[in-house]
Amino acid sequence: MTETLEPPTAVVADSVIAIVGGGPRCLGVLDSLCANVSELPPGHAKVVVHIFDPFPIGGGRVWRRDQPSLLWMNVPASGVTVFADETCHVAGRLRKGPTLAEWIDEHRASLLADPELAEEAATASGETFVSRGLQSEYLKWAFEHIVSTAPEHIVVVTHQDTVIDIVDVPGPAQLVRTESMEAVRADKVVLAQGHLDDELGRREEVLRDFAVAHDLLYMPPAYTADCDASQVPAGGSVIVSGLGLAFIDWMVLLGESRGGTFTADSNGRLRYHPSGKEPVLYAGSRRGVPYHPKLTSPLRAERPPLPHFFDVPTVLERYPDPRTADFATELWPLACKEILYAHYHELFHGHPELVSMEWTAFLRELTAVDHGSAELTDLVERAVPDPRDRFDMAAIQAPLSGTGLAGLDDTHRYVTDFVRAHLARIDDPRCSVDSAVALGFFSVYDIFGKLLRARRLSASSIVRDVDGWLHGLFSHVTSGPPPERLAQLAAMADAGVVVFLGGGLRVSVDAQAGVFRATSDTADQEISARCLIDARLPPADITRTVDPLLRSLKARDEVSDSISGVSSGRILVDSSGRLIGADGQAHPARWAVGPWVIGSGWAHAFPRPRQNAGFFRQNDMLARDLLQLPLTDTREPGSRRQ
Ligand SMILES: Cc1cc2nc3c(=O)[nH]c(=O)nc-3n(C[C@H](O)[C@H](O)[C@H](O)COP(=O)(O)OP(=O)(O)OC[C@H]3O[C@@H](n4cnc5c(N)ncnc54)[C@H](O)[C@@H]3O)c2cc1C
Structure with missing residues (x-):
């Protein structure tokens, strides 16, 4: 489905930019384009921005609305924004917007009218770790706000579609091909694809095949919201490998989501009351303890002036x-x-x-x-x-x-x-x-x-x-979970629904008994289970991603993960973010940003307000790069008109 978000006039474009991926990063890049477009030479006509994503633009896949309501963000609402502020060192015009907390305050009345969000919206404040569904609404609004306040010569066209390939065509230009056979011509393309899925690695294949052969359940690394938690039977033992944020999601999906409840005892300590539908989670990891809680006791002195020794x-x-x-x-x-x-x-x-x-x-x-x-x-x-x-x-x-x-x-x-x-x-x-x-x-x-x-x-x-x-x-x-989730985890551990295996977790298969086994450096015994969950996201690896676009580019050596012969799994870019191919050359019309790009560890999280976040600085530089554009046709002859 294609939609032009602009009054229905004929569009004469001076430049066409395609953004693959309509998640939070896309919002940031789009807003920066709006902020910088006034620098175009006088007489410049339109800048058309095509955005492609099979999921709703704004939230995209991670922040789509339809996911279990008990899955929360791991940042309090006051610490989340997609809008730059005056602390940001950006060249473009400042286009301010609300943080998540401010937006909730401003839109509380309409949120209260939403039956699924009303209860949460009634009490949500800056300190609240809101549900991913509520964050989805903020991002949806942010997209609409960016488009509705865009300078008149920016036209946004959305495509609810998956990009399967991008090819160089005479012009020179880029032809963006989609799953539903659209072909859109663009001058420049930005890959903002976020977290992607992989084919299983060798270890995961062995575990999957073993599970199939012995009628067991194996959950490989995945977005937890995409997993069918109902497959995990009640009552049995489950080995969980990983104690990070995906583990917290699993804890919620297999505990509270199945009817378990929490109450505080007379000492204020949380108690878990099982519903009887939970399995027993035997959980461990390399380090052996969950992530630190998100919040810390606030500073009493001035912020330490950093960097001091290490720059x-x-x-x-x-x-x-x-x-x-x-x-x-x-x-x-x-x-x-x-x-x-x-x-x-x-x-x-x-x-x-x-x-x-x-x-x-x-x-x-x-x-x-x-x-x-x-x-x-x-x-x-x-x-x-x-x-x-x-x-x-x-x-x-x-x-x-x-x-x-x-x-x-x-x-x-x-x-x-x-x-x-x-x-x-x-x-x-x-x-x-x-x-x-x-x-x-x-x-x-x-x-x-x-x-x-x-x-x-x-x-x-x-x-x-x-x-x-x-x-x-x-x-x-x-980057740990909300403190409340850790308090719940400790309560579930007291109730015997979660058992900590410790560090140096080792998972194996026992072909004779037909079960998974796990032990750790300190457990001193082996746990057997008929279900194994790898509680983590698929690792960034363009050599085995299932994403059709990266596969197409990789097949032609137009994307590379190799640094001096060392395979990183991540998308290699130059210092401007341009895609580097296997020949070591940066492509003049293709950029990549986001968590799968090499050296972008910080891109795994939302920018914090008033911190001059790298998100805004990088988007600003990228937008300025993108806007130095030649005049081209917008469309491939014969492609579907929008
Ligand atoms: C489960 C989960 C929970 C998280 N929780 C938090 C949190 O609480 N707080 C926080 O700060 N950060 C969190 N993060 C980090 C997250 O990376 C960022 O919040 C943010 O989503 C990154 O934005 P992005 O646009 O770069 O990537 P994404 O949000 O992943 O968006 C990328 C988009 O690209 C689309 N796409 C990919 N390939 C194609 C293609 N070929 N064609 C068309 N579209 C395509 C996808 O459908 C997706 O919508 C979480 C991440 C995950 C996975």
């Missing part, structure tokens, strides 16, 4: 060619010192009663020592008397290491207490250092991103260390 010039000063530096032993310790700096900046300024040294003296000594050195340990011991107030990166990275856990019961109890202890930190002002640590993580992640995009890191570091290991740790610390 691009200081890295280059120490390692003129960081590609030859070892990530684990040389680069990561520099980053750790930065996060440590953020922690102590907050401790010294926000809690002076907890330290025994002046900040300036501490900082002078800190500047001279390396992270991990005996001198640093000595400095911290002199300055911070209580070990509970000291920064401990090892405990963040491997929280179960050195705990001496013995057996499943011990592990389960420890992880349950660990979750509750983390939750308690949110209300403990002494733990405001956690907020500073999160800011430290954001800062070092940003700097690694800059080094990566400037190709100042080795190929293996980009693939394995930054897009792989660091992204996992960053998500673990900064």
Whole structure:
């Protein structure tokens, strides 16, 4: 279905831009085009923007309305926006718009009239982690708002369709082909395809075949909202691999969504009352504990001024060619010192009663020592008397290491207490250092991103260390679930509906018994189950994606994931975001943005208001690049008129 969102006049286009994918990123790019279009030379006619997505534009696939209402966002409404503000360093005109929280306030009356959203809308505030369905309405409105306030020479044409190929045609131009046989001619194309699906990898194929052969259930990595949770039988054991956000979705779909309820006891502790329809979830992961809760105790001091120790010039000063530096032993310790700096900046300024040294003296000594050195340990011991107030990166990275856990019961109890202890930190002002640590993580992640995009890191570091290991740790610390979900998880653990297996999770198949098995570094026993859930998204891998467009481009070597011969799985782009082919050349008319693009770890989340978010800066640069356009015809001769 094709729709032109403009008064029905004949369109004479000076330039045609196609955006593949109509999710939040598309909204950002479209808004930036609107913000920059006034820079076109006088006399420029129309800029036509074609948007393609089989799902409704605005929310797209992730934020579509039809998904279980108990699936929530993992950011409070006040922390979500798709509109730039005056903190954003963008060249285009500022086109402000409401944050999610402001929009809910402004539209509460109409939301209350929506039977599915009324109850939630009645109480939703800036602190609420709203349902994905409510966020869907915000994004739908945002799209309509961007279009209705667009400058007159922007015309938006939407296509509820999947793009299956893009080819170079004389002009030069791009021909965008869709599943329903449309062919739209464009000058430039932006791939904003977000998260995509993959064919199963070798491990997943083995597990699937085993499940088929033994009449078991295997749920491979997937969007949880797309999975049929009703297939998981009540009462039985289920092994869940992964304790991240997809695990929280599964916990909700197999617990509360099946009629389980929560009440608070006289001590305020949450209790879970099973409905009897739940399975028992035996859950573990590499690290063995769930992500940190999303909220942290607020800072008591000024924000730590970051970057301080770890920015691009200081890295280059120490390692003129960081590609030859070892990530684990040389680069990561520099980053750790930065996060440590953020922690102590907050401790010294926000809690002076907890330290025994002046900040300036501490900082002078800190500047001279390396992270991990005996001198640093000595400095911290002199300055911070209580070990509970000291920064401990090892405990963040491997929280179960050195705990001496013995057996499943011990592990389960420890992880349950660990979750509750983390939750308690949110209300403990002494733990405001956690907020500073999160800011430290954001800062070092940003700097690694800059080094990566400037190709100042080795190929293996980009693939394995930054897009792989660091992204996992960053998500673990900064991208966790709402605290309420973790409180529910602890309650379900008390009720025996969730059993924590611990870290170093190992899943195997037992052909003789015809079951899946799982154990961990500390469980000391094997769990058998007839159902296995891989609770995570499919990994970014253009070599086995099922997306027809990337498959077409890959088949012709017009997209590549290879950095210096190392396969990254992710879409390779140049510093302007242009698609790089297998020949190493950037395509002059094709760009790619979003979470599957190399070095775009930050693109996994909505931009935060008033943070000069990378989302807005990147969209602004992209829009400016796109608007330097030649005059072309808009349509392939013979294609369907819109
Ligand atoms: C399950 C889930 C939950 C999340 N929760 C949060 C959260 O709570 N908070 C947060 O900040 N972030 C969250 N995220 C991160 C998420 O990546 C961003 O919120 C945001 O959705 C990214 O926007 P995007 O437009 O880049 O990608 P997407 O939202 O994935 O949108 C891409 C769009 O491209 C379309 N598309 C793909 N291929 C084609 C094609 N060939 N032809 C036509 N259309 C195509 C898809 O249908 C999709 O609609 C979540 C992600 C997932 C997967």
